[in-house]
Every structure is written in structure tokens, then in C-alpha cells.
Amino acid sequence: MGKLKVPKNGNRKDLIVKAGAALFREKGFGAASMRDLAENLGIEAASLYNHIRSKNEILESVCFNVANRFNLHLDEIETGTLSPIKKIETILRFHIQQMIDNYEEVMVSDREWKHLDEPYRSNFHTQRRNYRKRLATIIEDGIKKGEIKKIDAPTAVVILLHSVTGIESWHRSTAKISGAELEDNMVMIMIDGLRSK
Amino acid sequence: MGKLKVPKNGNRKDLIVKAGAALFREKGFGAASMRDLAENLGIEAASLYNHIRSKNEILESVCFNVANRFNLHLDEIETGTLSPIKKIETILRFHIQQMIDNYEEVMVSDREWKHLDEPYRSNFHTQRRNYRKRLATIIEDGIKKGEIKKIDAPTAVVILLHSVTGIESWHRSTAKISGAELEDNMVMIMIDGLRSK
DNA sequence: CCTACCGATCGGTAGG
């Protein structure tokens, strides 16, 4: 038998970041303590610092992991040949899927990014603004083509994005509908709301 | 000249609660300190405690002031004779107005209520659930009457409510549209999204 | 990964 490598190296940090996302979502970044986090992982607080440099670094990992995922997806969609309204629908469905599969990271990056230290905070803020501008451009394109009703595009973007965070409460609700039903309900409401009649 | 009464009595607490709402919105409840708050008001931290009992009491005031306002408005609408879709539109417009006039308190009550001490936290949570249930009932009524498309009512409620919090970014944006335009844009998207075709 | 500990800051109180 060949020697079994034990590569769990970067792995420990990923575990801490994941547990950090869960804790930050539950308590908020400011109210979450490193001692809490360590206890959730079954180790002492001091031991965390063998894998991460600071509490803020955990937040950085969460925020930029999420931002990268959304930026990459938008890159794909933007250069595609879908109609503007179909592009928006695809992006909306991606946001919903991310919230279903990954909602603790997504919520933390959405709500707690302001606690990022500089220069990360400014960097993240810029990425966020650019992402929204690119969505607004797609919507304006759809208005020009007559597919989307004449609305203020930046307003439509914030409504669209914030409506998705409503899914948070779906996660812990009892007697819930399936993820696919949830997605279709959201698309029915939001895309019909945008579409010109 | 009659003596000028100086009644600024309950007034001092209101001032602290208002400044608290602004600070809690900006930093989050956990990361906001009483020393910060005192500095914003031009006094020492210890002096705050002549007007309030605790940091948590400020949060209680903010959350229950907001909850009372929304509950009272819903009481009025619920017993009125408007059609279901018109009721939802009126409630949506009220939420938007509250966000425009009063957004720091509204945002804090929405985001930070989980930091409430018991029994306030449970009380608030129950009120929140009941409010959403009452909205869902109106939507279900609208579906039965054929005014609203066949969607999952609780899902529609969370989408509706969360879409309004998107207005937050409108507040500090430059080159912004007017409050009335914002309101009409939101109603166009969300109410058309709900309406059966 | 742990024990032991640091300086800073927290919410809040005593006493005037």
C-alpha cells in the first residue's frame, strides 16, 4: 500500500471560515466572539490563530468567496446570447440557488461586509457597485428592446436583489415548499413584474 | 410674559433612542458602543443612564415603536373594504413611506431585533410572525377571488417585505429619483408581479 | 493544539 497523504491542510481554514459564516449570520459579526467560534469547533480560542490571522480575515474569506462566485456567473451570462429578460431570469435563479445551497455565506457577505477592514471594505464596496451597474445595464437594454417595462433600472436592481434575501426565512420554516417551487414562485412574481405587458 | 415651561423631559430619552437607531443601523447593535452613542450626543457615557436603563432598552424602544406603527396600519387596512390587491398595494406603499421617512428605525427593527433580551425577543418574534400571517391571508383571499396569481402566499409575503428594504441604498445614492417615483416604480413591479393576467 | 496571559474596551454603577 502506498503511503496515505494527509493533505487536510487548507482544509482546516475552510472549516473555520464555514463555522465563522454560520456564527456571524446568527449573531452578527460584532457580537460573535472568537471564543464562541472555537467552542463550536471543539478547540480553544488561541488555537484558531494557527489557521487564520484574525477575526477579520474570516470575514474577508466569506465576503470575497461569495463575490467571486457571483462575478464569475455574471461574466458568463453577460457575454451570452440570451435576451435581456432571460438574462435577468437566469441571474435571479442563480441568486436563489445560492441562497438555498449557501445561504449563511451569502447572508454574511450581504449584511456584514461593512465590518471589513480597509482596504478590503472599499474593494468589496466597489465590486458590489459594479455588479449592480452591470445588472442595471441589462435591464436598460431590455427596456430599449421593449421586453421590460419603463422603470428606473437601478431601483429595479435593488428590489430584485433584496427580494431574494427574503428566502432566508424559508430555510428554517416548517412545512416548507420545495426549493424548485420556491424558485418558480419568485420568478413568476419578479419576472412578470418586470416584463412589459 | 407667562413663564416658559421647559418640558424637554421625556424628550431626552427620545433623542437618545433616535441617535441609538442611527448608530445601530450604521455599526450593528453588537459593534455599537455606548461611548460612541454618548459622543454623538455630546455627553459622557455614564450620563446616558440617567435617561435609559440599558443599551438593550434603546433597542426595545426602536423595535416596538416600529412594530406598533405597522400593526396599527394593518389593523386599519384589514377591516377596510378595499379589494385584496388594493389592500396589498396600500400596505406596500405604507412600507415604502416608512422606509423613506424613517428608515434607520425600520432597518434596525428588521435587522437587529434578534439582539433583544427575553422576553422582548420572543414577543417581537411573535408579532412579526403574526403580521406576516395576516398579509398572507390577504394574499390568499386575493388568489381565491382571482385577482392574484396562484402563488405560495407566505413566499409572496417575504419577497414583498424584503424588496422594500432594498430602498435602503436609495437613501444615500446620488442623482436619485424622487420618493414618489421610487414608490411608483416599486408598486409597478411588485403589484404587477402578483396580479393574475 | 494548549495554558497562561496581555492591554483594550465593553456595559454599567457609585457617589456627588
Place this chain on the structure above:
DNA sequence: CCTACCGATCGGTAGG
């Protein structure tokens, strides 16, 4: 409304 101060807890480090 202030000065002075409390015990608790925080993020993080030293040293092994």
C-alpha cells in the same frame, strides 16, 4: 450631567 471606577469579556500573543 460628571469623575472615577468595577468586573467581564474581547481579539490576540508568547511560549511550548
